[in-house]
Amino acid sequence: MANRIEMLKHGIRATIRYEIARSLNLGRGAAFLVLALFPPAITAIICRLPGAPPTMIPIGVTSLVVCVLANLVWSTSAVSGELEGKTWAYLAARPGGRIASMIGKYIVSVGWTALVTLSALTISIAVQALLVPTGDELRLWLIFASCGLIACFAYASIYTLLGTIFHRRAMVAAVVHTGVFELMIGWIPGIIQYATVRGPLVHLAVIGLVDKEVLEDPNFTLVFGEPNVIGHLISVVCLTIVALLASLWLIRTREYATTQEV
Amino acid sequence: MIEFEGVTKFYKTVIGVNDLTFRLGTGAFGLLGPNGSGKTTLLNLILGQLRPTMGSVKVFGVDPWRDESILRRIGYCPASELLLPNVSAREWVTYQTEMVGFSRTAAAELAERALRDVGLPPAAAERPIGGYSLGMRQRTKLAQAIAHRPDLLILDEPFNGLDPVGRHEMNELLTGYLADGRSVLLASHVLHEVEVIRPEFLLISGGRLLASGSPAEVRRLLIDLPNEIQLQVDDAARVAERLVATGLVDSLKVIDRQHLTVMTRESGKLLEYFPRLAAEGWPVRRLGTLDESLQDLFTMLMRRHRGEI
Numbered sequence: 193m194a195n196r197i198e199m200l201k202h203g204i205r206a207t208i209r210y211e212i213a214r215s216l217n218l219g220r221g222a223a224f225l226v227l228a229l230f231p232p233a234i235t236a237i238i239c240r241l242p243g244a245p246p247t248m249i250p251i252g253v254t255s256l257v258v259c260v261l262a263n264l265v266w267s268t269s270a271v272s273g274e275l276e277g278k279t280w281a282y283l284a285a286r287p288g289g290r291i292a293s294m295i296g297k298y299i300v301s302v303g304w305t306a307l308v309t310l311s312a313l314t315i316s317i318a319v320q321a322l323l324v325p326t327g328d329e330l331r332l333w334l335i336f337a338s339c340g341l342i343a344c345f346a347y348a349s350i351y352t353l354l355g356t357i358f359h360r361r362a363m364v365a366a367v368v369h370t371g372v373f374e375l376m377i378g379w380i381p382g383i384i385q386y387a388t389v390r391g392p393l394v395h396l397a398v399i400g401l402v403d404k405e406v407l408e409d410p411n412f413t414l415v416f417g418e419p420n421v422i423g424h425l426i427s428v429v430c431l432t433i434v435a436l437l438a439s440l441w442l443i444r445t446r447e448y449a450t451t452q453e454v
Numbered sequence: 455m456i457e458f459e460g461v462t463k464f465y466k467t468v469i470g471v472n473d474l475t476f477r478l479g480t481g482a483f484g485l486l487g488p489n490g491s492g493k494t495t496l497l498n499l500i501l502g503q504l505r506p507t508m509g510s511v512k513v514f515g516v517d518p519w520r521d522e523s524i525l526r527r528i529g530y531c532p533a534s535e536l537l538l539p540n541v542s543a544r545e546w547v548t549y550q551t552e553m554v555g556f557s558r559t560a561a562a563e564l565a566e567r568a569l570r571d572v573g574l575p576p577a578a579a580e581r582p583i584g585g586y587s588l589g590m591r592q593r594t595k596l597a598q599a600i601a602h603r604p605d606l607l608i609l610d611e612p613f614n615g616l617d618p619v620g621r622h623e624m625n626e627l628l629t630g631y632l633a634d635g636r637s638v639l640l641a642s643h644v645l646h647e648v649e650v651i652r653p654e655f656l657l658i659s660g661g662r663l664l665a666s667g668s669p670a671e672v673r674r675l676l677i678d679l680p681n682e683i684q685l686q687v688d689d690a691a692r693v694a695e696r697l698v699a700t701g702l703v704d705s706l707k708v709i710d711r712q713h714l715t716v717m718t719r720e721s722g723k724l725l726e727y728f729p730r731l732a733a734e735g736w737p738v739r740r741l742g743t744l745d746e747s748l749q750d751l752f753t754m755l756m757r758r759h760r761g762e763i
Binding site: 195198199202203205206207209210213214217278279281282283286287288289292293 | 501503504505522523524525526528530532534535536537538540541545549550552553554555556557558561598
């Protein structure tokens with residue numbers, strides 16, 4: 193058993209190294225720049241509008257969008273990318289190769305998406321601080337950065353699961369899921385929100401952003417519910433862990449022989 | 455080493471392999487069959503990538519589907535093309551070797567040795583695989599399979615894209631591998647590629663095992679089967695008339711004015727008749743039999759399996 197764990201650790205480390213080396217290319221660099229600069233550009237435009245409306249919500253939303261997009265591109269393809277690239281057969285023929293590869297890829301995609309999300313957020317807040325300083329930038333950054341990091345782990349595991357289940361149409365499945373769950377169900381005030389990442393994260397961000405008096409206002413609780421930080425956190429963490437464990441179980445027990453190999 | 459007991463694999467309603475039972479010990483084995491015959495399904499069952507619908511598979515005494523650790527003793531070179539645009543052979547083989555459980559340093563050393571063994575020049579090993587020729591990609595694929603010195607090497611169509619020199623080097627490498635007391639299972643649809651390692655072989659078609667054993671053992675299965683003989687004569691139609699008249703011929707086909715093919719279960723008697731035929735003014739200019747090589751053996755088994763003979 194210890195030997196197997198050691199083997200798995202080697203595999204995960206090797207995958208991380210390999211995936212990082214492979215991802216350091218012009219394409220990834222260009223995608224990174226586009227994603228990281230899109231929220232600051234929106235922030236700059238808003239700051240230039242007459243009357244300089246508050247940029248807090250656009251910064252939060254665009255950073256979340258960046259996190260979702262980055263994960264769509266980099267997390268969904270854990271299995272489908274290997275199958276399309278015909279390298280799956282090599283990984284699957286290694287002891288623990290499938291699991292080590294998935295965990296390694298998950299860690300790397302979380303790393304990349306966290307980097308791009310935090311870069312986008314940091315530059316956006318710096319832009320705001322330069323153009324319309326409020327003096328509250330650090331608090332804003334801490335709240336959004338915490339939510340952004342949680343979102344990176346959560347979306348990465350959900351998209352990894354979707355890519356594992358629908359490996360032939362991974363991206364389509366991920367986009368449909370995002371549309372249905374994150375854009376539609378995520379807005380429904382009710383327990384069904386906990387099936388999404390966006391729902392609990394928005395609650396967490398709001399709890400961090402508004403004053404204590406507002407949180408206790410009955411009108412506020414009518415819309416956002418009780419300010420239950422632990423509950424929202426547990427919900428996102430559980431969703432992340434369940435999705436990740438389901439991916440690992442699937443990848444270990446599912447037969448991914450391609451049509452060509454049959 | 456490998457035990458299949460009544461193994462059947464379905465892909466929904468399509469059958470991959472059908473009721474396979476065989477045992478393979480240490481040594482060289484050729485897995486032969488036309489494209490789509492179930493070779494890769496069989497290999498995937500050995501590698502634990504597929505779970506048999508029925509029956510049991512054991513490799514080195516364990517079920518490879520349940521116990522992946524057995525893969526450490528196996529090296530696999532798939533048939534699928536290797537398409538990695540921005541990774542060098544050295545990086546990739548090192549990565550694949552690390553995935554077996556070796557440390558980075560050990561994996562790098564093993565990868566370097568394997569790349570040298572397959573004859574990939576060091577300068578080429580540093581270039582991205584995407585720019586390689588087909589032969590270089592084959593060598594890279596083989597290097598990742600042998601780098602960790604597995605007890606069993608499984609090669610699926612390993613000669614694809616190799617030039618004659620490459621084929622010779624590959625043969626040398628496999629022969630050396632076998633001389634070390636290790637095993638090789640080589641799958642191909644081209645028989646002469648498999649023959650070079652002088653294997654016991656398995657003939658598979660339509661997911662079924664047609665025959666197994668040494669070439670001599672399989673040949674014994676063919677005793678009652680008609681032999682096909684090709685003749686070149688001066689006038690094929692006239693010679694055909696005479697051959698039919700002997701009663702030694704099961705069937706006969708005139709190819710053109712000078713060539714004909716004869717199916718017979720009495721090839722010895724037919725050969726004795728040819729001097730008489732020559733004396734009558736119809737000499738056989740050239741005689742060829744399709745049953746002299748393993749390829750013909752394979753063809754005959756396939757035809758018997760299809761019910762053609």
